[in-house]
Amino acid sequence: MELFSEYFKKDHILSRIDARVKLLVALTILIMVLSYKGFVLPALVTLFCLFLCITMKVPLRVFMLRFSEPVFIASIILFLKLFFSGKDVLFSISLPASHFSLFTLTGYKDGLMDGLMIAIRILGAVSIVAVMGLSTPFTEFIAGLSWLRVPKGFIEVLMFAYRYIFVLFEDAMVIYNAQKNRLGYSNIRRGLGSFSALTGSLILKAFEHSHNITTAMIQRGYDGNMPMLKHKPFKLSEVVVSVLFITVMGFVWKI
Amino acid sequence: MKRQNTEHRTQKSESKVKNYGMLSLIAFLLFTVHYSLFAVSEAYAMHISEGILPFNWAALWFVVALPFVAYGLYKLKKLSAVDLSFKPLVGLMAAVVFIISCMPIPVPTAGTCSHPCGTGISGILVGPAISILITAVALLIQALFLAHGGLSTWGADIVSMGIMGSFAGFLTFKILRSMKINMAVSGFLAGLFADWATYITTSVELASGIKGDSPFVPLFTKILIAFIPTQLPLGILEGAMTAGMVVLLYKKRPDLLVKMRVLKPEEVTA
Numbered sequence: 001m002e003l004f005s006e007y008f009k010k011d012h013i014l015s016r017i018d019a020r021v022k023l024l025v026a027l028t029i030l031i032m033v034l035s036y037k038g039f040v041l042p043a044l045v046t047l048f049c050l051f052l053c054i055t056m057k058v059p060l061r062v063f064m065l066r067f068s069e070p071v072f073i074a075s076i077i078l079f080l081k082l083f084f085s086g087k088d089v090l091f092s093i094s095l096p097a098s099h100f101s102l103f104t105l106t107g108y109k110d111g112l113m114d115g116l117m118i119a120i121r122i123l124g125a126v127s128i129v130a131v132m133g134l135s136t137p138f139t140e141f142i143a144g145l146s147w148l149r150v151p152k153g154f155i156e157v158l159m160f161a162y163r164y165i166f167v168l169f170e171d172a173m174v175i176y177n178a179q180k181n182r183l184g185y186s187n188i189r190r191g192l193g194s195f196s197a198l199t200g201s202l203i204l205k206a207f208e209h210s211h212n213i214t215t216a217m218i219q220r221g222y223d224g225n226m227p228m229l230k231h232k233p234f235k236l237s238e239v240v241v242s243v244l245f246i247t248v249m250g251f252v253w254k255i
Numbered sequence: 256m257k258r259q260n261t262e263h264r265t266q267k268s269e270s271k272v273k274n275y276g277m278l279s280l281i282a283f284l285l286f287t288v289h290y291s292l293f294a295v296s297e298a299y300a301m302h303i304s305e306g307i308l309p310f311n312w313a314a315l316w317f318v319v320a321l322p323f324v325a326y327g328l329y330k331l332k333k334l335s336a337v338d339l340s341f342k343p344l345v346g347l348m349a350a351v352v353f354i355i356s357c358m359p360i361p362v363p364t365a366g367t368c369s370h371p372c373g374t375g376i377s378g379i380l381v382g383p384a385i386s387i388l389i390t391a392v393a394l395l396i397q398a399l400f401l402a403h404g405g406l407s408t409w410g411a412d413i414v415s416m417g418i419m420g421s422f423a424g425f426l427t428f429k430i431l432r433s434m435k436i437n438m439a440v441s442g443f444l445a446g447l448f449a450d451w452a453t454y455i456t457t458s459v460e461l462a463s464g465i466k467g468d469s470p471f472v473p474l475f476t477k478i479l480i481a482f483i484p485t486q487l488p489l490g491i492l493e494g495a496m497t498a499g500m501v502v503l504l505y506k507k508r509p510d511l512l513v514k515m516r517v518l519k520p521e522e523v524t525a
Contacts, residue, residue: 027406030407031310034306034308034407035310035311042306065402066402067402069304069402070304070306073304074304077307080465080474080477080481081465081467084473085467085474118306118307121309122304125306125405126304126305126402126405129398130402133400153328153331153335153342154328154391156346157342157345157349157389157392160342160347160349161346161347161393161396162396163346164350165353165354167350168350168351168354169354172358192499195358195496195499196496196497196499197503199376199499200500200503200504202355203504204511206347207347207511209347210340210346211340213343214339218339224335224336
């Protein structure tokens, strides 16, 4: 399993910025992109984030993986809006193109514009989160969340989940390979049985691991609360640059 | 003569528009097919992607999801005060739901792969309140580091996958078990309805978010129909998997099902 934060570059300027600052800037720009009715701001944000991804030397495969789902969904929405929403007819196609056409596909201009606006909004929003995910290690992100007063219980569950995703994924791979070598996925019926056994085993392992780690943690003084990272004070330069950046984006948003 | 010229010009511009339309349709289809076949190996039907919902709709779904997540946290605090291993267990269950909902399973009718939700089984095992919390955690990690779902659509995804999926799975299982229906059938229907409830809610969220000035119902119907080739068989597959998981747990570790209050002690001894 590949998580995108594994690709973050320690030596990049963005990776050295406080996670709290990045989180606040990303959330502010995200809200601006979502509430903006036009093309300029999301397009600008997308281009800027793409530039940052290039400077971070994100591998092309990772980049494609990250953007393939949003691009796919954006194209489906564009299709739906173009052909099924709007009043202003842009073009009309009879299929098949003869006198005895079975149906007519009509594209609408306002639908196309709406679809394009949603598509660029998706790309803008995805770019922001992608850049944040690619430049912030998970532990720093969690520290940022705790600074934002996200409930402690939620953060603790998040930490346990993140820690054990990799352990359980390795367990799942061992079971999956053993099943595959014994033709466990040779047809749909067997595949379903094998997959159920795999996921059932994962749940059993989750129970076992939770029992074991609780015992180990109690031995080390765990009383139901986990210590959180202590926050350093903000750097003035980071705050000033962030405020300036948000102000510039705010002007574009207002236009 | 002038009229003929005007007609000729109109015909010419009409054929130009048709050609333009045909070209854009072909380009669009090629683009979509390319992405469907080569770039995207999985259909991500359950998660609403980042940026699809405009700000007001995204905020509304956050407001809907918030009390449920808060109640989940309250239950977590209460239960972990009694049993210290409960918090790690919830974290590990979130990891399991994360892994399950990342695993591609082939959908024969759609010709693609899709992923199960896993919320049906977590709803059955830990109850809907904790299951919503588990889904929220799994969705946040997926949104940030795996590009499934998004931060702005986190609320909407919690409502569809967490709230609707967990409640549908939990209630179906409880009702069927109270009617003395066997484990496999109860598990199957719980998984099936959890998946379909998620799919219908996702369609409602998508249609309301992207409808603009157009009416809601026709767009909702179109999205619902567009999802059918993937989600209808996927629901059946998820039902079968949930049944398999419940039966496996029942055979191997019935004590766990009693501990999680899925079964009464007398049901195991019987």
